[in-house]
Amino acid sequence: MGLVETPSVEKRINILREEINQHNHLYYVLDSPSVSDDEYDLLMRELIDLETNYPNLIVSHSPTQRVGAQPASHFPSVIHSEPMLSLANAFSRQEMTAWYERVCRSLEVDHVALVCELKIDGLAISINYQQGILSFAATRGNGRQGEDVTGNVKTIRSVPLSLKGVSDVIEVRGEVYIPKTAFNELNEQRVKEGEIPYANTRNIAAGSLRQLDPSVTATRPLNIFVYGIGEVAGLTVPDNQLDMLRWLAVMGFKINEHIQWCNTIEEVELFHQRWEQQKNELEYNIDGIVVKVADLNHQRTLGFVGREPRWAIAYKFPAERVITKLLNIGIGVGRTGSLNPYAILEPITVGGAKISMATLHNIDYIQEKDIRIGDWVLLERSGDVIPKIIKSLEDRRLGSEKKFEMPDSCPECSQPTVRISGEVVVRCPNPMCSGQVIRKLIHFASKGATDIQGLGEKILEKLIEANLVEDVGDLFYLTVDQIEALDGFQQKSSMKLYKEIQSKKDTPLHKILYGLGIMHVGEETAFILSEHFGSMDAIVAASELELNTVPMIGPKISTSIKEFFLDSEAKTVITKLQNAGVTFRYQSQRSGGGKLIFDGDDFAVTGTLSTMTRLEFEDLVRKAGGTISKTVGRKTKYLVLGEDPGSKIIKAQELGVLQISEEEFLAKLSGI
Ligand SMILES: [Zn+2]
Known part of the structure; x- marks a missing residue:
C-alpha cells in the first residue's frame, strides 16, 4: 500500500483494539457480553479494513491475529524458566490427613490454612507475557521442557493477547479444557464411525492443542482456567493463593470461580464432598479437587520433591458405577467399511451425562466378556473417562438373553461381509455401500x-x-x-x-487429503504428508518405501495409503476432483518473496541433537530449501552444534563457517 498512515489512523486502530479486547474479556472471560454480535462484528470489520490498508500497523497481539499463524512442520521445544510440576494424588480422607500432617510438621506449625480449587480435566499450559504482550505458550512436556504451541493457544478466545497495565514479565499456568457437550458430540460421532472414542476431555484438549495447523485448533471449542504463576519479574505478587488468583483475574485472566479458603482439613473434606455431588452440574469435567497451602511463602519453603510440589495435592473422586440393561447391539458402518458393534442401553445417568450408547469395539471384545443381548451390565465411569461396560451380571440372567453374532451381510447394503484373517474387524467390501x-x-x-x-x-x-x-x-x-x-x-x-x-475448491492439500478418509491418516498425518510431498500427484505416485521413509509415517500407514491410491475408486475420485478444478493448494513455509527460508544454504551437523533425530533435521533443512553435507566444506554455510560436538568444529573455525545452536537453527527456521 502506498498510503502513509496518519497519527489519527494509528490512534483509531488502538482505540478499536482496546474496545474489542474489552468486549472479548466481557464475553469470553466474564460471560457477560455488553454488545450484540453485530456491533462486535462492525468493530472487528473496521479494524480489519484499517489493518488491510495499513499493514505495517499490524502487531502480533492485535485481536485480528488470533488465527493468523502459519502451519508449522514441528513444535520447537521450550525450556521452562520455572519447572511445571505435576500433582501427587490422594484418594481417601486418610491420605489427605496424612499429607496435611506432613505439611504441618515440615513447617513446624500446628495448623495451616489451605485453598481448595477444582481439578479441571484438561491440559496444563504455560503462557509467557513480555511487556504485557503474549510472547509464547508451551505445554508441560516433561516438566522442564515443553513444546511451543503459541499459535494454537492464541486461538483460545479467553486467553488475553495483551495485559492491561502490566509492563514486565509474567508467566501464568493454566488448564486448557474442552466443554462436556462438545466432548460428547465428538465421541458419539466417533463411536458410530468405528473409531476409538476419546477416553477423556483431556485427550481431546491435548490433541487439539498439538495440531500443527492453528486453523484446525481454532475449530475446537477450547477454553482455559488460569490457576498459577511461573516466572515473574518486576511485579509484586500477593502473598497468598486466593489473593494471587484474584490478582490474575484483575489482569484479565479467566479464573475458576469455585475457590475456597479452608482453615481446617474438615472444611476441605466438605468441599470435596460437595463437588463430588455437584460436579455434574458443571459445564466442564473435573476429576477431583486441588488442595494448596495458602501462604505463598510457605509454598516456597516446602518446595518440591522430584516433579511434585510438597505444598499441593490432588484429592480425587472415586469411580462411579451403575447398572443398566443392554437392550440391543447395533451395527454402525464406518467410512472404511468396518462394521462396528455398539451397545444400545436403557438410558441412565452416570457422571452427569445421560448414556444410551457405549462402544463394544469388536466381536472379540463381546465374546471375551460374554456380553449378551438382554443382559444387565455394569457401567463404570472413572475420573471422567467415558463410561465403559465392565461386565455382564450373569446371576441376573433369566435365560432369555441372546448371544450376539456379527451379521453375515452388511446392514446397509446387504452385501456379504468379510473378515480378513488376523484382523478382528468385520468389513463390508462394497465400495458403493x-x-x-x-x-x-x-x-x-x-x-x-x-x-x-x-x-x-x-x-x-x-x-x-x-x-x-x-x-x-x-x-x-x-x-x-x-x-x-x-x-x-x-x-x-x-x-x-x-x-x-x-x-x-481451493481447500489446502492437507485438508483434502485428510478428507479422503484414508485409513490411519488423521489430520496430523495428512499434514506431514502434504509438507513432505508438496502435491497430490507426488503423494499418489509415492511408493510404499518412499512413504515409509517420511518421519513419523510407519509401515502400517504407508501400506494403507498405497492400497488406497491403488484402488480404482480412489483414482476416479482424484480425477473427478482435478477435472472439477479442485486446486490441492499447497502452502509451504515460504517467506514473503516466495523464496524458501534456507534457499541454497548448505548445512552440516555435529553432536547429538536434543529435539529431533538427524533424519528429522535433514528433512527440515531440505523442506526449507537447504542442502545437507556429511562433512564441513567450503560451500557449508552453517554448522549446527548438538551436544558433545566432534571435530567438525575445528574445520568450521578454519573455514569461517557459521556455527549455530540447535535453538538458533529452529529460530531461523520459524523466520525469527
Ligand atoms: Zn455395505
Missing part, C-alpha cells in the same frame, strides 16, 4: 477437512437418494438447479449451498 458412502461424505465435509457449511447428514442422504452423488468428487459437479430440486430447498438456499461448495 450407502452406509460407507454417507460416512465418507460426512467426513469430507467436516470441519477438519473441507468444512462445507450447511452440508449435513440429512442433505447428503437426499443427494445420494437422488443419485446425484456417489463419492466426494461428485459434490463439485452439483448445479444450483439440482440442489433446488431437492426437498426443502428454495432458490436462495440452493444458491448459497452451491457457492459454499464451489468456494471449497
Whole structure:
C-alpha cells in the first residue's frame, strides 16, 4: 500500500483494539457480553479494513491475529524458566490427613490454612507475557521442557493477547479444557464411525492443542482456567493463593470461580464432598479437587520433591458405577467399511451425562466378556473417562438373553461381509455401500477437512437418494438447479449451498487429503504428508518405501495409503476432483518473496541433537530449501552444534563457517 498512515489512523486502530479486547474479556472471560454480535462484528470489520490498508500497523497481539499463524512442520521445544510440576494424588480422607500432617510438621506449625480449587480435566499450559504482550505458550512436556504451541493457544478466545497495565514479565499456568457437550458430540460421532472414542476431555484438549495447523485448533471449542504463576519479574505478587488468583483475574485472566479458603482439613473434606455431588452440574469435567497451602511463602519453603510440589495435592473422586440393561447391539458402518458393534442401553445417568450408547469395539471384545443381548451390565465411569461396560451380571440372567453374532451381510447394503484373517474387524467390501458412502461424505465435509457449511447428514442422504452423488468428487459437479430440486430447498438456499461448495475448491492439500478418509491418516498425518510431498500427484505416485521413509509415517500407514491410491475408486475420485478444478493448494513455509527460508544454504551437523533425530533435521533443512553435507566444506554455510560436538568444529573455525545452536537453527527456521 502506498498510503502513509496518519497519527489519527494509528490512534483509531488502538482505540478499536482496546474496545474489542474489552468486549472479548466481557464475553469470553466474564460471560457477560455488553454488545450484540453485530456491533462486535462492525468493530472487528473496521479494524480489519484499517489493518488491510495499513499493514505495517499490524502487531502480533492485535485481536485480528488470533488465527493468523502459519502451519508449522514441528513444535520447537521450550525450556521452562520455572519447572511445571505435576500433582501427587490422594484418594481417601486418610491420605489427605496424612499429607496435611506432613505439611504441618515440615513447617513446624500446628495448623495451616489451605485453598481448595477444582481439578479441571484438561491440559496444563504455560503462557509467557513480555511487556504485557503474549510472547509464547508451551505445554508441560516433561516438566522442564515443553513444546511451543503459541499459535494454537492464541486461538483460545479467553486467553488475553495483551495485559492491561502490566509492563514486565509474567508467566501464568493454566488448564486448557474442552466443554462436556462438545466432548460428547465428538465421541458419539466417533463411536458410530468405528473409531476409538476419546477416553477423556483431556485427550481431546491435548490433541487439539498439538495440531500443527492453528486453523484446525481454532475449530475446537477450547477454553482455559488460569490457576498459577511461573516466572515473574518486576511485579509484586500477593502473598497468598486466593489473593494471587484474584490478582490474575484483575489482569484479565479467566479464573475458576469455585475457590475456597479452608482453615481446617474438615472444611476441605466438605468441599470435596460437595463437588463430588455437584460436579455434574458443571459445564466442564473435573476429576477431583486441588488442595494448596495458602501462604505463598510457605509454598516456597516446602518446595518440591522430584516433579511434585510438597505444598499441593490432588484429592480425587472415586469411580462411579451403575447398572443398566443392554437392550440391543447395533451395527454402525464406518467410512472404511468396518462394521462396528455398539451397545444400545436403557438410558441412565452416570457422571452427569445421560448414556444410551457405549462402544463394544469388536466381536472379540463381546465374546471375551460374554456380553449378551438382554443382559444387565455394569457401567463404570472413572475420573471422567467415558463410561465403559465392565461386565455382564450373569446371576441376573433369566435365560432369555441372546448371544450376539456379527451379521453375515452388511446392514446397509446387504452385501456379504468379510473378515480378513488376523484382523478382528468385520468389513463390508462394497465400495458403493450407502452406509460407507454417507460416512465418507460426512467426513469430507467436516470441519477438519473441507468444512462445507450447511452440508449435513440429512442433505447428503437426499443427494445420494437422488443419485446425484456417489463419492466426494461428485459434490463439485452439483448445479444450483439440482440442489433446488431437492426437498426443502428454495432458490436462495440452493444458491448459497452451491457457492459454499464451489468456494471449497481451493481447500489446502492437507485438508483434502485428510478428507479422503484414508485409513490411519488423521489430520496430523495428512499434514506431514502434504509438507513432505508438496502435491497430490507426488503423494499418489509415492511408493510404499518412499512413504515409509517420511518421519513419523510407519509401515502400517504407508501400506494403507498405497492400497488406497491403488484402488480404482480412489483414482476416479482424484480425477473427478482435478477435472472439477479442485486446486490441492499447497502452502509451504515460504517467506514473503516466495523464496524458501534456507534457499541454497548448505548445512552440516555435529553432536547429538536434543529435539529431533538427524533424519528429522535433514528433512527440515531440505523442506526449507537447504542442502545437507556429511562433512564441513567450503560451500557449508552453517554448522549446527548438538551436544558433545566432534571435530567438525575445528574445520568450521578454519573455514569461517557459521556455527549455530540447535535453538538458533529452529529460530531461523520459524523466520525469527
Ligand atoms: Zn455395505
